[in-house]
Amino acid sequence: MGLPREYTNQACSMVRALEIVGERWTLLIVRDAVFGVRRFSDFVEHLGIPRAVLTERLEFLIGEGVLERVPGPGKRSEYELTAKGRGLWPVVRALSAWGDEHYAPGGRRRVFVHAGCEGEVAQPGTCLRCGAEVPLAETVMTPGPGLAPPSPEDGQVSALLARPRHLLQPVH
Amino acid sequence: MGLPREYTNQACSMVRALEIVGERWTLLIVRDAVFGVRRFSDFVEHLGIPRAVLTERLEFLIGEGVLERVPGPGKRSEYELTAKGRGLWPVVRALSAWGDEHYAPGGRRRVFVHAGCEGEVAQPGTCLRCGAEVPLAETVMTPGPGLAPPSPEDGQVSALLARPRHLLQPVH
DNA sequence: ACGGTTGGTTCGATGAACGAACTCTTTGCG
DNA sequence: CGCAAAGAGTTCGTTCATCGAACCAACCGT
Helix, strand or coil: CCCCCCCCCCCCHHHHHHHHHCCCCHHHHHHHHHHCCCCHHHHHHHHCCCHHHHHHHHHHHHHCCCEEEEECCCCCEEEEECHHHHCCHHHHHHHHHHHHHHHCCCCCCEEEEECCCCCEECCCCEECCCCCECCHHHEEEEECCCCCCCCHHHCHHHHHHCCCEECCCCCC | CCCCCCCCCCCCHHHHHHHHHCCCCHHHHHHHHHHCCCCHHHHHHHHCCCHHHHHHHHHHHHHCCCEEEEECCCCCEEEEECHHHHCCHHHHHHHHHHHHHHHCCCCCCEEEEECCCCCEECCCCEECCCCCECCHHHEEEEECCCCCCCCHHHCHHHHHHCCCEECCCCCC
16 A cells, blocks of 8 residues: 555544554454454464565554554464554444445355344444444354355465354464 | 555455555545545545545546546536445544544544434444434534644635534535 | 474565646636 | 636656565474
């Protein structure tokens, strides 16, 4: 996107938001983090993002307080959403819903369900059955009818994400 | 953003959505269209977007059925959101809300109000007073406490958008 | 000790965005 | 009518981010 990361200094808050998450790959990184991806190599595998770009984006998102680096096994680091980062969930959900509505000929690809209650989580983020506003951690992502079964060459992360799982739960 | 407009062919619908509206400037164009901007020169003035890029984006969005070209005064054309384009409103609202929450030290910059009912439209798109899901056309955008008063050099479009107005209502 | 995995960095080529200048048509005005 | 100014793009040379492939270093299991 060649996003210079700065638009004109407009008064609108959406401009500021886009300066943070409007660059190529950034929202996909956030989405994957919501789905439970935490490791550098898993992002690379699942997104197909150039490693240098991933490095730069992770650094930037940490600096902006969207992600934080947490120690993983050994001396590795993993990347985890902060509260501010989890606040982007409505954006991710809205975009996914729009994409599902207009670009999923085989039906929706992802359906989100309220854990326990089993009701579906609708657009505004509320449960269709119990009516409650469903927090991220109580949301289960399940494959919809339009989700193509993952082929082996898509990698194991894709395979893991094609099965029902709690959001934010580490994939590994 | 140098967005090649194609990510890897992932199964996720958000990827498809980002291929349409993920490029630099695109969501800002949609936002301005929601706010009532319709003319080429008004987009240029308000966004500060290079003219060649605007031309390319408008063409692309028309091709994707997000905008449509409608005849304006004289032989001019204007650009109007289609139903598919209006479907992006939750995305715009979610991004603006996130930006307002984290990058508006002086308080929110835009507040959306349910016309007639006067209740505020909250994050999920429902009215805080009457509880109804508020459609775009019944939403009034009002300046919040954090919105800086527009300086004259910002142009007249900025000035118009700093006053309360119905969404989708043409600015001119 | 050593081969593989993880987590990056480096580097050259490509291509999009930028912005200023230019063109062509339409509009406004006397 | 005649002229100036604005609207709606187009053209073009420069700059800068992205791409992708290769390279490197630390760590791990055996």
